[in-house]
Amino acid sequence: METEKKVAWSELFFDLVLVFAVTQVSALLHHDHGWEGTLRALIAFVPIYWVWVGNTVHANTHDADHPLDRLALFAAGLCALMMALALPEAYGDRGLLFAGAYFCARLVLAGLAHGRSRRLRPTPVTLSVLLSGPLLVAGGFLDGWARTGLWALAATVDLAAPRLTRRAMMRLDFDSGHLAERFGLFVMIALGESIVAVGAPAATSPHLSTGSLTAVAMAFALACSLWWVYFHLAATAVRHGLETAEVRADVARQVLSYGHLSLIASIIAVAVGMAEAVAHPGDRLPPGVTALLYGGCALFLATFGYTRWHLFRSWSVTRLVAAAAVLALLPVAALLPSLAALALLTAVVTALNLAELGFVRRRGELPGARSGRADILGP
Template structure:
């Protein structure tokens, strides 16, 4: 019997860079809550995410514990660290550092995956070296709108790369359990960053008032509820979907590469909103902050509708309804004190989890899901 591939210690060490990078992306949103700030944060996050995805897929299809692969992963981690260091001024004086570190990370991966004696085949890493990397480098030497435009185009190229190289990606033999666990760990990193974002400002405050402590407790409950949404049912569903898919590369692209980009970005948005709410529990949230908190949560829940469709060709009705209700509650939440807005959102996600738990127990699955066999069908 074939032994299941385990996550290597070197991969977990590589993830430590992502902890810092996610923190830096959150800092960008803290600095500017508006549409322009959100757009810049997304443009900066996509290359970081793509560096992680590329190395994760390579480690999934190769032996990550080989000395050469370990060293390459450490080198990619150094590139990711440089990108994270550049993030606070990525759209200012550190643009070239950000772009150069990304280009080096992708060039390293393309070289590592290349088989000597064979012609290079189109892969996302190769497209990054040929197109998106040079676009980032060109943007790094420009300023203002020109940089933003070129970097947005580079992000679009990276997002399209898995679809454009689908034929070659289909040849990869993915290890389903390992790949599902790796992306689940990235979600865990984002959730962990949300706890840091909530706790750090309060810990450094001169006094710990009852309002702040209550807000921290409510925010932590919200993080627990978001964890439950993913890890109670969805994590096993992703693995099940990968194992049973006719074309694993398609599921990996749609559910993992794209779906988890949305999930992680939404958690970062929620973390920024929670941090602002905890910092000023008795004041109203600015509309931009409320939009990050409620809009990020709505996107997080709605993404499960997208992933469920690509896994099982059915809709996650409960989560799509909860996402719609979350958006509907945004206007009245903006009129409440921050603690009240945070408590209202926490109550909504908690009710969703209790509802789904009851449905699974009484029906053996959620509405719109595949019929259970011997066990309730996993539900993303």
């Protein structure tokens, strides 16, 4: 009987850097929540996310508690920390620091993964060393849209790398439980950032009004509802899908690498919207903030339609309907005070969770996947 691979303490220590990095991405988006600001924040988030994904996949397929692997993970953590430090001015004076730290993180992983091999294998890490890393560094020497354009190209290369190197990825022997747990932990990190984004401004406010406290409670209820959407059914479905997939590398690419990028980015967007709502509960949210709050939540819910299709070749009807409802309510939310807009969104997500809970109970199953049936694992 095989022993299930456990998440190493060194991996959890590495995640602490990601907590700070996600906070910095949120701050970048909070500073400029227009379309251009949102695009720049996403472009900056992809390299950070890819550093985490690369090291997570390596830890999944190797012994993360080996001293050399630990030291490499610490070195990558230092690089990720430098990237996070550079983020507030990544499109300003710290662009080269951001790009150089990313390049170093990928060089560390490439040395660990290919150091003993005499030939260069086509992997996502190889492409990042040969293409996306140099593109980021080159962009660090430029300004304005020239930098943004090169960094966007680098992000595109990173996103395309798992598909371009599919043959090499298929040779990897993934541990399903470990991989599903690691990506679930990253979702938890993003949800934790949403709580920090809401609580920190309120804690430093000289006066906490009843409206502010109510908004904090409502934002926390929304964070809990988002947690429920993922961890009540979807987390088990991801693991089940990985374990039963004919080609695990394809599921890992579509559902984990791509799907969770969308999930985590959408949570960050919602966190920015919640923070603004808590800061000004009696005022209307600016249009950009309303789009982040409602659009981010709609993207979060709609992503489960994408992931469920790649897991089980069926649609998550309840979540797609809920996503459409959130988008339909966006114009209404723009006319409401922040607290009311936040309450309306919380009500929709809570209603979704209650509907799915009723669906599971009517089927006579609990979300522990005792039967292993895909139609129970995600409505």
